[in-house]
Amino acid sequence: QVQLVEFGGGLVQAGGSLRLSCKATGRTSDSYAMAWFRQAPGKEREFVAAISWSGRATNYTDSVKGRFTISRDNGKNTVYLQMNTLKPEDTAVYLCAAKRNFIATMASLYNYWGQGTQVTVSS
Helix, strand or coil: CEEEEEECCEEEECCCCEEEEEEEEECCCCCEEEEEEEECCCCCCEEEEEECCCCCCEEECHHHCCCEEEEEECCCCEEEEEECCCCHHHCEEEEEEEEECCCCCCHHHCCEECCCEEEEEEC
């Protein structure tokens, strides 16, 4: 079992930046791929970014490419999402997720989820 807790959400003006963190506890010795998803009110959960266990492979949804960067520190069991040039349409609850082995973009393939952290971007 792996437990995930997100940190770093908040309110920011359009064009600003935020850095989200996701701390993993429990059985962290396994090789987990990690991802960030987001969900806005009335919308489906959306893939944002994913990173492999080694950090060598990453994947981003098109709308955040060039603005968001996912990274991880396995020594701290933490994955990060640096979000720059934020837009009002980035407003959502951001959730951290983990799965064994390879990265994926489908939420149904992830076994472990955090509770989420709210990101609100004002115009």
